[in-house]
Amino acid sequence: MSTGGHNRATAAGRLSMLLGALSVPAFVGVWELIARxxxxxxxxxxxxxxxxxxxxxxxxxxxxxxxxSASLFRVTMGFLIGTTGGIMLGVLTGRxxxxxxxxxxxxxxxxxxxxxxxxxxxxxxxGLSEAGKLFLVVWGVFFxxxxxxHIGVQKVDRGLIRAALMLGTPRRQMLTEIVLLGALxxxxxxxxxxxxxxFYTLVAAELAGAFAGIVYRIEIAQQNMxxxxxxxGLAALGLLSFVADRSFAAIAERxxxxx
Amino acid sequence: MVAMMHTPLRPTSPLxxxxxxxxxxxxxxxxxxxxxxxxxxxxxxxxxxxxVDRVSLAVMPGEFVSLVGPSGCGKSTLxxxxxxxxxxxxxxxxxxxxxxxxxxxxxxxxxxQPHLFPWKSVRRNIAHGPRALGKSKTEALxxxxxxxxMIGLTKFASAYPHTLSGxxxxxxxxxxxxxxxxxxxxxxxxxxxLDAQTRAVMQDNxxxxxxxxxxxxxxxxxxxDEAILLSDRxxxxxxxxxxxxxxxxxxxxxxxxxxxxxxxxxxxxKRDCLDLIRTEGRKAFEQMER
Ligand SMILES: Nc1ncnc2c1ncn2[C@@H]1O[C@H](COP(=O)(O)OP(=O)(O)OP(=O)(O)O)[C@@H](O)[C@H]1O
Ligand SMILES: [Mg+2]
Numbered sequence: 001m002s003t004g005g006h007n008r009a010t011a012a013g014r015l016s017m018l019l020g021a022l023s024v025p026a027f028v029g030v031w032e033l034i035a036r037x038x039x040x041x042x043x044x045x046x047x048x049x050x051x052x053x054x055x056x057x058x059x060x061x062x063x064x065x066x067x068x069s070a071s072l073f074r075v076t077m078g079f080l081i082g083t084t085g086g087i088m089l090g091v092l093t094g095r096x097x098x099x100x101x102x103x104x105x106x107x108x109x110x111x112x113x114x115x116x117x118x119x120x121x122x123x124x125x126x127g128l129s130e131a132g133k134l135f136l137v138v139w140g141v142f143f144x145x146x147x148x149x150h151i152g153v154q155k156v157d158r159g160l161i162r163a164a165l166m167l168g169t170p171r172r173q174m175l176t177e178i179v180l181l182g183a184l185x186x187x188x189x190x191x192x193x194x195x196x197x198x199f200y201t202l203v204a205a206e207l208a209g210a211f212a213g214i215v216y217r218i219e220i221a222q223q224n225m226x227x228x229x230x231x232x233g234l235a236a237l238g239l240l241s242f243v244a245d246r247s248f249a250a251i252a253e254r255x256x257x258x259x
Numbered sequence: 260m261v262a263m264m265h266t267p268l269r270p271t272s273p274l275x276x277x278x279x280x281x282x283x284x285x286x287x288x289x290x291x292x293x294x295x296x297x298x299x300x301x302x303x304x305x306x307x308x309x310x311v312d313r314v315s316l317a318v319m320p321g322e323f324v325s326l327v328g329p330s331g332c333g334k335s336t337l338x339x340x341x342x343x344x345x346x347x348x349x350x351x352x353x354x355x356x357x358x359x360x361x362x363x364x365x366x367x368x369x370x371x372q373p374h375l376f377p378w379k380s381v382r383r384n385i386a387h388g389p390r391a392l393g394k395s396k397t398e399a400l401x402x403x404x405x406x407x408x409m410i411g412l413t414k415f416a417s418a419y420p421h422t423l424s425g426x427x428x429x430x431x432x433x434x435x436x437x438x439x440x441x442x443x444x445x446x447x448x449x450x451x452x453l454d455a456q457t458r459a460v461m462q463d464n465x466x467x468x469x470x471x472x473x474x475x476x477x478x479x480x481x482x483x484d485e486a487i488l489l490s491d492r493x494x495x496x497x498x499x500x501x502x503x504x505x506x507x508x509x510x511x512x513x514x515x516x517x518x519x520x521x522x523x524x525x526x527x528x529k530r531d532c533l534d535l536i537r538t539e540g541r542k543a544f545e546q547m548e549r
Contacts, residue, residue, distance in 0.1 A: 159374035178376070181376075181378045
């Protein structure tokens, strides 16, 4: 009986693995068939083979490397700056009542405004410069990380802080070790959300006008009716944010190393 | 082994013998901890709670004093005030001649929960205090290793706290507090969360440790047996707001063991304590009902 149940369970497991492996190829295959069968307009819905050719052209032309590095630079720098600021201010507002009274109301008002809504004013302020794009990503990342840190710091076990006080822990170490590590599990959750936010804001930043970048390339291709290139760009963006999210999840698992 | 060499501190403590005025005043000049007319008040949404009400007490160097009383009577608050974690509303606390305004490294504290730093190994938890006080890493780790041997956790030196049992964690917490060589060790129901067997072992460990560390200990507990077994003096507190009802000397010889549980002097003392506590406990309960 129990062996039967066990077999059935592994059989179900294998089936689910098989289906999982087939999911993407099946989708691509069906898409190829539909696109070639002329049920749909092949200019608007190019088959995957056309998309693949467009991607290869993109790579061979040398533009891909430039676009990829421009986008990666914006996302990474924006993420790092926004995250650093968010963590530092989160520790301060979470730990010091006066700093919190001063800043938290302001942050709570600014935080819910979607970062994309700042595109027009950012163009007025920064034109089409890199600074404006960084600003948008930083802005998007900052509030999420700030809030996660602020909450995490307030939830740090008071007992830990008292124990550290009794042992003569200097003020600085109290912030940089006890409070920061005590809040780390919350901060890591905030950082994970910030990874996807940094990609959302990247899209807005590049659509607003740029001279290189994956989303910029998508927009140019759209204006030239190069649908294959548009979809190739989408695939590249999807792959990029997928890899970023997965690697961050792997890092996050190790960040709270004592668990 | 070490416990065997212990000389009873009371009533034949050498500190007592050199006392020029044998007057048992609670403000004897050589006391290491002096609490005078201490009141502590907490602000709560519907007014104020008096947690400690005009308490005075003195603890002599090397003494082991227990605080016993019903739940909520202010034992933790009083201990926290001695630790500098709670500010007096009225009155004064001095430890080693200096008023207590903030935590000081010459005063160690062990809480009911171990509160170990979860991101540090046993060794680094214990080394935290010496490092914080500016000792070199090597020196701090040497201190930690000595203490780890003393608490018998050598095999767990590099383990993280969550992999240890409650009793082991509490031993680490005690070692961590001792690493700064405090003159005063405050303990707030340190064994309250442990099962009876572990608790008995921990009590023996503490008695043994105490002979080596030469610190003054103030120990909060609910357990009257524990208080008598460990202490030179037991202070019994009233139901909240806390005041000290009775100051009982435990004139039982040391080293002590469970043999004292049948000693008539012990039984008489315990009966005294239990009567007082029962009356107070009932008062505390009635206060809650109201
Ligand atoms: N931070 C606080 N804010 C408000 N009231 C408090 C605070 N800490 C303690 N109290 C109140 O002070 C009184 C004494 O509390 P305390 O924790 O000192 O009691 P206790 O004797 O240690 O009790 P237990 O044996 O249950 O640990 C209680 O009425 C409690 O509600
Ligand atoms: Mg308590």
